[in-house]
Amino acid sequence: MSDRVLGLVAVFAGLAYAFAATRIPTSFLSDPVGSKTFPMMLGGIAALCGALIALKPDRPGPSWPGFRTWLALGLAVAVLTGYAYSLKPLGFLIPTAVAASILSYQIRPRATHALATGIGLSLGLYAVFRFLLGLSLAAVPKGWIA
Amino acid sequence: METFSLLADGFAVALNPFTLMLAVAGCIIGTMVGALPGLGPSNGVAILIPLAFSFGLDATEALILMTSVYYGAMYGGRISSILLNIPGDEPALMTTLDGYPMAKAGRASDALVLSGVASFVGAFLATIGLMLLAPMLAQVAFLFGPAEYFALYLLAFSTLGGIASNNQRKAALAACIGLAIAMIGLDNSSGMPRLTGGNMHLMDGVDFLVAIVGLFAVSEVFIFIESHGKSSAIGVKIDKITIPVKDIVRTSGTMLRSTVIGFIAGILPGAGASLGSFLAYMAEKSTVRDNSRFGKGDPRGVAAPEAGNNAAAGGALVPMLTLGVPGSGTTAVLLALLMTLNITPGPLLFTERPEVVWGLIAALLIANIVLLILNVPMVRIFVKVLSVPPGVLLPGVTMVSFVGIYSLSGSSFDLLLMIAFGVLGYLLRKLDVPTVPIILGILLGNHMEDSLRRAMVLSGGDWQYLYSSKIAIGLWIAAIVGFIAPLFLKRFITKPSRVEPDEASDG
Structure with missing residues (x-):
């Protein structure tokens, strides 16, 4: 089908x-x-x-996920879309922490673990990008730092 | 010998401390990328390309870094195959067949060392093969006109669709999708916008890095959300690394045979490393006298696919560098790297930019020695990498992909396009439509159309010109055979399936 x-x-x-x-x-x-x-x-x-x-379709066809998984995938797409739009106005740290936490929770539903992952990734990756690779990446929204 | 003086110049480039550091860093990152399930070589190289740019590397340095990652990923793929029964990347699938049973029988470290040595033999000899063969092929490539190039591109798509996929119809569709996406943007010869739907962002066309990262990395996240990363749990532990000298000596013939098979498979445009490891394993299994232990932890079954797949990785660089036609998904990504660096692969590369070619070859020889050291005495460090949970790994990969693409253009549109490619990639992977032909299509689309149009300008619109020379006819025949033959051979050759992972708990 x-x-x-x-x-x-x-x-x-x-x-x-x-x-x-x-x-x-x-x-x-x-x-x-x-x-x-x-x-x-x-x-x-x-x-x-x-x-x-x-x-001449392949048999057996693919096994599609259930409704709840589709919902989760839809949420993931929404999170990533939001992330794409917020990277410029909000800087790197906050959107990354939020998006990474949600994605992590979606893969492994443990709240504290996911939150720690999000914050850790946000800070860790910022350090790598900024100091190791020298990318000019805004950390926080404009105006937060004078 | 001209080759040696050129190689000496290459070593002068590669032995500079900074380049050497890049090669070592590339090897370490590559081995980790290869070892992590869900982060294959194409994926890893793709998300690292934008970062290599922002690092401000010049062409040779960027190429050396990324090819070291590529070779490293080929070495690393075996680690999760052997320990978890999950191939770290597609070519490492065959290594699970005997590697995992060997690990379950308590010989995990032997299997890791043996496969590391086999990888070294395959990759090192293939690099020497590349060194000898590529300049010769570059000479032949001077004879290629637009008609021959058109046929060659067709050959790449048809072998990719014929040999490397399960369903020719779907592979052909995938190639069309890729080529169709490549058409979007300004037409090179008339300067008119094509198929942009009036969107200004699409005037420059779809950036292939956006497509690659979307199709490979972002779709992987969706796959993991669906499966909740269930399939990855630590299977087998290793304690002490010993060198199984006896096994290495006994399998030396296997390694050499598999290297030759893998190298040839790698050279075929569109075939690549998966085919190399598959053919090497099957050939070894059918030629040895006593093959009853294959599939149950035979050391030869570990050495053959690893030597084959690494030799194919080297072989795949031959058509990529000399003709600009990649032999596999990862070399397609490396071609994307070259194109972004404004290096046009092809015969002229060898005469005009010898420092790039020979610097690369020298760096690969060095990278192999570094990788042997990393993957034999220090393999335990990389085994630790496997314990990174997917709940941390996948979000991390996504964020790196986003920042990488964002740093290229700074536009949200490219990020949205990347998410769209991620969704497309997820759906196509579920539907068993291969994604590598799409990438190849996006990369080669404009070249393919260009060669068609230039051929028609030369012939004044006579389509028979496309198959008017001996080389072109040969390529057309190879393309048709490559596409159709597997339909008939499929009945005789079936890929062996993986060892069932559900026995993992008792290992």
Whole structure:
């Protein structure tokens, strides 16, 4: 079942990609192949592979995690996204400690252990990046230090 | 001998105290990276590349550091294979077959020492092979025009999809995904934006480091959240390191045979170290007179895959340096490193930047000796690394990846893209779609299209030009055979599965 879905997604994505490729703007500087042909070929081949996958799926299919794990994975993605956005305004130390604690808790649900891991990683990695590798990394939000 | 004077120059580069320190540091980091389950060589090298940049290393130094990490990871992969029955990286899978039973029988230290020596023999001889063969191949590579390069890229994808994966359809799809991603951004020849969806951030294209770190490192975190890191627990303890002289002498023939097999497997574009260790093990098992102990802790079963996989790691550098076509996932990452350093691998590298090539080769020879010392008398230090719990390791790896990518561009967009690649990588890994062809596609996509377009300019749009020379025809045939042959061979060769880990408690 999973492979059939994967195959169909690949067919549609491949065709959509090939279609998008037909609308690539061309310029006066052109060669016999042009800037559309290769992407169109790729889309076509991807769609063909998708069709073959859908027609002949692997058995047994993958074992997908349960609902709770999906929830946990969604949370992990949300944490990482938040981390990506907060690194610039909030500096390295606080977002890293928070994100690392949550991820650690998700892998091994022991609160104190996870918190210690988060804080330890935050301080330890900052020391490595800042003093060993010499990265210019803001530690805390702007304005905290005069 | 020209080779020797060039090598002497190389040693002059590599023996400078700072470079030497980098090689040693690379070996130590690499062995740890290889030993830690869930942090394979491609992964480790990928997350370290951005950091190597911010460290301000020049091209030769960065290359020496990262290839030392690469070789180190190849050595280190065996440690968790033998002690935990979990391959630290994919090529080390075959080492679990006899290494873990040997460790369970109370011979863990013998297995570690033996495999360390086998790794050394494989890697050292392969580096010498690289030294002799690469300049010759670089001469041949001068004959390659755009049509030949196009066929060569195709060969890399088809052998990668044919030999190294279980399902050709999925591998081909993965290659298309990678190539399709490479098309995003400004078109080199017309200067027009392609497939960016109007997003300014995508004008420069997708940075391959972002994709690599996302697909390899971030997806690993999701896998570990799903499994709660259950599979990693300390299995076997070791107390004293002794040198099993008898086993080493008895397996010397095995090591040499496996080195040759592994080196050849490594040279094939797209095949790589996993194939090297697999072929070396299978060949050894089928040629020795009494193979009844294989799978139950035969020392030859430990020596063969380790010599094979390390020889393949050296062999894989041959096509990477001379043709710019990587032979494995990790060499693909090393190619990414070269491209970011503005070094174009290929025949010109040997004539125009000999200090890079020969400095690298000299550094590899030194790295091997350092690794032998680290992995035989000092192996216990690295065994300790295995006790780092995944609850600390994985968040740490994630944070290093984020800072690394962030330090490259300073943009949140690249970080978001990396998370997206992580999600994609997780889904594809669950669906058994290989991710290495995606990386290879992203790396080679523009070169592949470029060679196609230049070939068509040369021929005035005649597509038959693509298979008009002898070299091109040979490459096309190899590509087709490489893709199709495994379909028929699969019935005869099946990969042996791992020894069941549930008996770990009684070891």
